Amino acid sequence: MEFDFAEEQPKFLMLMYGLIAFVAVVGGLLLLLDVVPAWFARRREAQIVAASASGAPLPRRRKPREGMFALFFLLPTLLLLTIGLVVPAIRTTLLSFMDGSSNEWVGLRNYGWMFSEDSIVRVLINTLVWVLLVPLVATSFGLLYAIMVDKARFESVAKSLIFLPMAISFVGASIIWKFVYAYRGDGQEQIGLLNQIVVSLGGEPKQWLLESPLNTLLLIVIMVWIQAGFAMVVLSAAIKAIPADIVEAARLDGVTPWQMFWQITLPSIRPALIVVVVTLSIATLKVFDIVRTSTNGNYDTSVIANEMYNQAFRYGQNGQGSALAVFLFILVIPIVIYQIRNIRQQREG
Amino acid sequence: MTTATPTVAAGTQKTDGRRTSTAGRVRRRLNSRTATLVSIVIAIVWTIPTFGLFISSFRPEDEIKSSGWWNFFTNPSFTLENYQEVLFGRSSSSGQLASYFINSLAITIPSVLFPLAFAALAAYALAWINFRGRDWMYIAIFALQIVPLQMALVPLLKFFSTGVTIGGITVMPAWDLVDEQKFAQVWFAHTCFALPFAVFLLHNFISQLPGELMESARVDGATHPKIFRSIVLPLITPALAAFGIFQFLWVWNDLLVALIFAGGGNETAPLTVRLAEMAGTRGNEWQRLTAGAFVSIVVPMIVFLSLQRFFVRGLLAGSVKG
Numbered sequence: 059m060e061f062d063f064a065e066e067q068p069k070f071l072m073l074m075y076g077l078i079a080f081v082a083v084v085g086g087l088l089l090l091l092d093v094v095p096a097w098f099a100r101r102r103e104a105q106i107v108a109a110s111a112s113g114a115p116l117p118r119r120r121k122p123r124e125g126m127f128a129l130f131f132l133l134p135t136l137l138l139l140t141i142g143l144v145v146p147a148i149r150t151t152l153l154s155f156m157d158g159s160s161n162e163w164v165g166l167r168n169y170g171w172m173f174s175e176d177s178i179v180r181v182l183i184n185t186l187v188w189v190l191l192v193p194l195v196a197t198s199f200g201l202l203y204a205i206m207v208d209k210a211r212f213e214s215v216a217k218s219l220i221f222l223p224m225a226i227s228f229v230g231a232s233i234i235w236k237f238v239y240a241y242r243g244d245g246q247e248q249i250g251l252l253n254q255i256v257v258s259l260g261g262e263p264k265q266w267l268l269e270s271p272l273n274t275l276l277l278i279v280i281m282v283w284i285q286a287g288f289a290m291v292v293l294s295a296a297i298k299a300i301p302a303d304i305v306e307a308a309r310l311d312g313v314t315p316w317q318m319f320w321q322i323t324l325p326s327i328r329p330a331l332i333v334v335v336v337t338l339s340i341a342t343l344k345v346f347d348i349v350r351t352s353t354n355g356n357y358d359t360s361v362i363a364n365e366m367y368n369q370a371f372r373y374g375q376n377g378q379g380s381a382l383a384v385f386l387f388i389l390v391i392p393i394v395i396y397q398i399r400n401i402r403q404q405r406e407g
Numbered sequence: 408m409t410t411a412t413p414t415v416a417a418g419t420q421k422t423d424g425r426r427t428s429t430a431g432r433v434r435r436r437l438n439s440r441t442a443t444l445v446s447i448v449i450a451i452v453w454t455i456p457t458f459g460l461f462i463s464s465f466r467p468e469d470e471i472k473s474s475g476w477w478n479f480f481t482n483p484s485f486t487l488e489n490y491q492e493v494l495f496g497r498s499s500s501s502g503q504l505a506s507y508f509i510n511s512l513a514i515t516i517p518s519v520l521f522p523l524a525f526a527a528l529a530a531y532a533l534a535w536i537n538f539r540g541r542d543w544m545y546i547a548i549f550a551l552q553i554v555p556l557q558m559a560l561v562p563l564l565k566f567f568s569t570g571v572t573i574g575g576i577t578v579m580p581a582w583d584l585v586d587e588q589k590f591a592q593v594w595f596a597h598t599c600f601a602l603p604f605a606v607f608l609l610h611n612f613i614s615q616l617p618g619e620l621m622e623s624a625r626v627d628g629a630t631h632p633k634i635f636r637s638i639v640l641p642l643i644t645p646a647l648a649a650f651g652i653f654q655f656l657w658v659w660n661d662l663l664v665a666l667i668f669a670g671g672g673n674e675t676a677p678l679t680v681r682l683a684e685m686a687g688t689r690g691n692e693w694q695r696l697t698a699g700a701f702v703s704i705v706v707p708m709i710v711f712l713s714l715q716r717f718f719v720r721g722l723l724a725g726s727v728k729g
Contacts (some may be wrong), residue, residue, distance in 0.1 A: 142599020
């Protein structure tokens with residue numbers, strides 16, 4: 059073992075600074091909020107005492123300083139959101155109308171590039187495939203599993219096993235699956251599970267991740283594997299929340315499981331279903347890690363988020379990268395509006 | 408909806424009904440037994456990829472590379488060498504993951520604490536302090552959830568490297584951070600990006616606290632900071648835990664933010680960055696990749712399994728990050 063712990067010391071020092079900063083900022087803020095109003099209160103008391111002694115009219119009672127309190131409670135959040143999200147988002151929008159080094163205005167050229175360059179059109183199509191397939195497959199799977207496992211023995215264990223990939227990073231998950239897809243030449247012993255299955259069924263081993271468009275689908279499998287657990291947990295909670303008397307009444311009516319599913323279960327969990335689909339769609343649009351770790355976007359597997367990283371941070375094309383980021387944002391908006399409308403309807407209905 | 412029908416049906420066909428219900432019960436039990444079986448099979452299939460990687464990480468290098476991990480069961484051979492090398496090896500190709508592990512830790516802890524505290528303060532103000540524009544502010548913060556991370560990256564990086572100048576006047580100097588100091592950039596970025604969701608999630612909990620509690624505290628002369636500290640904070644501990652776990656998993660597992668703001672060296676880059684790099688450049692060194700992947704998975708897995716209850720509660724309350 060040749061690990062030198064002393065070399066790591068600067069990191070712990072930095073971590074300590076971070077923690078000290080945390081205590082100072084949060085503690086300081088609360089202390090400030092405690093001390094300052096107390097000081098004002100004391101001053102006011104002194105004024106009242108002085109006024110009553112001299113017989114002058116009492117100072118007018120001021121309104122409680124609610125606004126001030128709110129401002130200080132909100133200050134760190136508002137400040138950070140402005141610096142970290144609002145201003146950068148506006149700047150990115152502006153940058154998307156400028157050239158690669160952000161010196162000259164080029165109008166809509168970056169957007170034109172996006173839809174004319176063959177490789178980028180491919181990226182857009184891939185993203186579309188991702189965002190159609192992942193929510194659909196993961197949600198249906200999660201739903202079926204939630205129904206199957208409902209009230210079964212070992213329910214919690216079975217659910218945990220499906221849910222567990224949520225804890226694994228996209229990078230870790232990609233490595234796990236790269237190992238499943240691993241390829242060794244024909245005639246050699248396979249080490250990848252998938253190729254082993256193919257071989258034992260009499261097929262020939264394949265380089266799964268090199269063959270387009272199959273590779274995109276195989277990467278989508280990784281995302282589904284991770285996200286199905288999320289869909290399952292939310293939908294399972296929704297199913298358990300369906301009033302028991304409705305289910306019992308339907309059962310006494312002698313509905314088939316099929317009818318039960320379409321006429322009772324599905325309508326009852328519609329709101330949860332929408333939340334799951336929307337959340338998964340947004341997460342899928344932004345997927346980056348899986349593509350980068352598995353294929354680095356080669357062999358026609360790239361998606362918008364990955365291409366945005368490449369353009370802005372590898373090729374130094376800020377304009378094109380920003381245009382892709384803005385496009386991503388535009389794609390997210392309708393999904394979110396749909397969700398907001400649904401939530402509102404639900405509140406009213 | 409169908410409360411009237413069953414009583415009629417039960418009344419008219421009483422004898423017949425009992426027989427079908429017995430049959431139905433048997434059928435239902437059989438059904439549920441197949442369902443249980445199928446669901447267990449699926450759960451196992453779901454776990455096999457991870458399990459295979461786990462087994463592999465303990466196999467000697469030449470065996471990983473020459474035979475499938477399932478051979479472990481017929482021909483078991485066990486070694487810790489992969490972990491030894493990937494964690495502590497000194498050569499540049501070995502991984503040196505121990506160092507990156509510490510980076511992950513140093514990145515994650517402040518990145519969880521800061522948004523937690525700031526969001527709790529903000530959520531309290533938005534829920535229980537009366538001021539003008541409160542609803543609008545809440546909606547604005549909520550809406551910021553939809554801004555993709557990607558929208559903020561380029562300008563934020565520029566902000567760190569060149570500072571802010573307005574009309575020739577330097578408002579904010581460049582941070583000019585080197586080596587370990589770059590942690591600060593990552594904390595900052597993670598905190599900013601987490602806030603909209605954190606405020607939303609904590610607001611859900613805080614606004615549901617009983618109003619009388621706040622009222623009576625106000626009548627007793629408690630100020631907002633006092634109410635926040637002594638009443639609200641203890642009551643929302645489960646929510647804080649839920650968000651804490653969320654944020655922990657999110658930061659620990661993040662690749663994009665770290666890739667851009669941490670720099671690539673073993674001074675600051677977290678495990679995910681190093682692993683992604685290893686998967687790219689040494690994609691066939693399975694003895695390192697398998698062990699490395701497990702080093703990165705083990706901490707979130709422990710957190711997740713031990714605190715799953717809180718995590719699920721947070722998931723259901725906030726219906727997850729947008």
